Amino acid sequence: MNSSQKTCQHSLHVSPAMWQQFRQAMLQARDDREEVIGFFFCDRHQISQRSIRYIPKAWVVPSPDCYEYQSASGLVLKQDFHRYLINTYLRQHRFHIVHVHTHSGRESPCFSSIDDRHESEYARFLSSRFKTTSRLISGVFDERLQQPKFRIWNRRGNAVDRVNFCSTWLGLPGENAIPKTGRFENSPPEIETPEIEEMFARQRLFGEGLQQQLGELSVALIGCGGIGAIFAEMLGRLGVKQWTLVDGDRIETVNLNRMPAATPKMAAGRWHKVQYVKSLIKRIYATGSRVKAIPATLEDALQDPATRREIAAADLIVVATDNHRSRQIAQEFALEYMRPLLCLGTHLEVKPDGIPRAYCRITVPPLGGGWCLMCGNIINLQRAALESAPPELDGLARRAGYLDGVGDPSVFWLNGICASTAVGIVQGIVGGFLSVDAGLDWIYDFPHSNWLKTNPEYLATPDCYFCSAEVGV
Numbered sequence: 001m002n003s004s005q006k007t008c009q010h011s012l013h014v015s016p017a018m019w020q021q022f023r024q025a026m027l028q029a030r031d032d033r034e035e036v037i038g039f040f041f042c043d044r045h046q047i048s049q050r051s052i053r054y055i056p057k058a059w060v061v062p063s064p065d066c067y068e069y070q071s072a073s074g075l076v077l078k079q080d081f082h083r084y085l086i087n088t089y090l091r092q093h094r095f096h097i098v099h100v101h102t103h104s105g106r107e108s109p110c111f112s113s114i115d116d117r118h119e120s121e122y123a124r125f126l127s128s129r130f131k132t133t134s135r136l137i138s139g140v141f142d143e144r145l146q147q148p149k150f151r152i153w154n155r156r157g158n159a160v161d162r163v164n165f166c167s168t169w170l171g172l173p174g175e176n177a178i179p180k181t182g183r184f185e186n187s188p189p190e191i192e193t194p195e196i197e198e199m200f201a202r203q204r205l206f207g208e209g210l211q212q213q214l215g216e217l218s219v220a221l222i223g224c225g226g227i228g229a230i231f232a233e234m235l236g237r238l239g240v241k242q243w244t245l246v247d248g249d250r251i252e253t254v255n256l257n258r259m260p261a262a263t264p265k266m267a268a269g270r271w272h273k274v275q276y277v278k279s280l281i282k283r284i285y286a287t288g289s290r291v292k293a294i295p296a297t298l299e300d301a302l303q304d305p306a307t308r309r310e311i312a313a314a315d316l317i318v319v320a321t322d323n324h325r326s327r328q329i330a331q332e333f334a335l336e337y338m339r340p341l342l343c344l345g346t347h348l349e350v351k352p353d354g355i356p357r358a359y360c361r362i363t364v365p366p367l368g369g370g371w372c373l374m375c376g377n378i379i380n381l382q383r384a385a386l387e388s389a390p391p392e393l394d395g396l397a398r399r400a401g402y403l404d405g406v407g408d409p410s411v412f413w414l415n416g417i418c419a420s421t422a423v424g425i426v427q428g429i430v431g432g433f434l435s436v437d438a439g440l441d442w443i444y445d446f447p448h449s450n451w452l453k454t455n456p457e458y459l460a461t462p463d464c465y466f467c468s469a470e471v472g473v
């Protein structure tokens with residue numbers, strides 16, 4: 001079998017929660033019969049010219065009564081059931097279809113010649129029925145569903161391309177183990193200068209794998225103000241070199257109390273905040289870093305298709321803005337493209353007794369839904385709506401006391417607690433010692449100096465307008 005000529009990186013990214021359900025259903029089905037098949041139905045996102053991501057929106061593991069017959073030599077679904085799948089997921093939703101089956105044994109499986117023949121036929125069946133859409137992706141696992149191989153068929157059914165399968169939060173291979181190889185088998189090895197290697201000598205105890213993963217991680221930072229700048233400085237120092245920065249604001253004198261290395265000259269020169277954070281990263285890495293600065297609000301930035309792709313391609317989206325509207329947009333975008341999202345914020349007030357109360361909050365909604373910033377009440381939708389209102393309405397809202405007339409109070413040390421804890425969380429996720437599969441919501445309360453951790457189970461909202469987008473089965 002040939003590999004198709006245009007080399008494109010395909011990846012299939014299943015959210016940890018969906019993967020857990022699917023795997024459980026497959027294992028259960030295997031208990032009854034030896035041979036089983038499961039399906040994912042996917043949206044397709046063209047991330048760049050050479051990179052395509054498939055994101056499942058629904059899954060099906062047929063029960064025994066859906067089969068015409070089931071045996072080790074083959075599986076045939078009942079025609080009615082197959083027609084139902086095709087009509088629901090391919091005709092109505094125009095999804096791409098993923099066939100998953102297992103081979104007995106625990107070693108890494110290979111596609112058999114029977115698989116080749118059946119799948120090739122199926123790929124041709126699809127192109128005869130659907131002129132422009134619906135490709136076949138197929139996957140084979142060992143009997144414990146731990147070791148995958150995935151491929152995508154061309155429409156003529158005579159060539160395949162390898163598909164990267166990931167079911168972890170960031171989608172990094174070996175995210176939960178110390179990795180031995182790079183991100184993709186065909187990506188060139190990182191060539192580090194001796195200075196860069198020496199720079200990370202004091203964090204080598206975390207393993208070479210972590211350093212490599214961080215070096216390959218790309219982060220889209222929305223909001224380059226008081227929290228975002230510290231976050232970028234710290235995560236940059238930890239080893240992250242690929243950044244997309246989005247913020248429409250410029251540095252002002254009132255920002256100088258909390259932005260590391262920002263100067264009155266920058267304020268006088270009306271530097272864009274993205275330009276300033278870019279300079280922070282470039283100060284760490286004179287070479288070898290890639291920083292794209294987009295001086296626009298997130299809402300405006302996402303109007304540009306190239307920027308959308310750029311942010312959708314990031315491994316992680318971090319939102320550290322000072323308003324609810326942009327957080328809502330970031331969450332909706334993260335759900336649409338199934339991107340990991342980290343949300344940072346602080347709040348500072350002085351009580352009538354004169355004692356300041358300070359809070360910082362770090363929220364990581366689960367990948368692909370379950371709960372989100374909106375249904376978890378992490379952001380306030382009413383405020384988000386007011387923030388997006390035209391200026392006249394904004395004035396009315398201010399007079400009615402819905403919005404503050406001045407910027408929120410803010411100090412470096414509090415932003416620092418927020419940003420540094422968030423950087424620790426990123427290290428924990430990449431290093432595999434912190435699971436955020438169920439989501440995470442931590443609130444720091446000062447001067448009590450308590451970390452309050454919301455139980456993510458309480459946040460789960462099955463019928464959220466924003467995040468329960470999974471197509472019903």
Ligand SMILES: [Zn+2]
Nearest residue numbers: 101112115140
């Ligand atoms: Zn097989």
Ligand SMILES: [Zn+2]
Nearest residue numbers: 372375464467
């Ligand atoms: Zn939600």
